[in-house]
Amino acid sequence: MRTFALLDEAGICRALRQSAHVPQGFAWVEVDRLNPTWLHRPLPADAQIPPVVTRAPSREASAA
Template sequence: MSWIRTLLSPHRRARHYAWVDSRGLCQAFHQGQQPPTGPQWVQVHECRLSWLQRPLPSAARVAPVVTQPRTGHPLPA
């Protein structure tokens, strides 16, 4: 019966991360729903083995979503 719940529950897509060393070379990949800890990990659109030991292409990085803080002030008319 639990398989019905898994079919009906919303699934979070796994995200892809690449570990970039101090020289800018891709050293490892990670896939998961939670981002790995550490500043070396960057989110990428996909994991390609051809990126290992090479510079990570700039188009591979996912652009961070910037949100504006809500101040609670109404917009001027």
């Protein structure tokens, strides 16, 4: 189970959610733990997990 925080434009945590998949919407960020004290406050910088960037295999690699 993964944990996500919904941030507003100012970086304030508006909701927390646990889910197997990333929630729909662009403002959800993955966090390392569930902490209800973050609600209505700025998300601590150390809480956010950097997003994992996945790339499709290049055509050159598949041709080899």
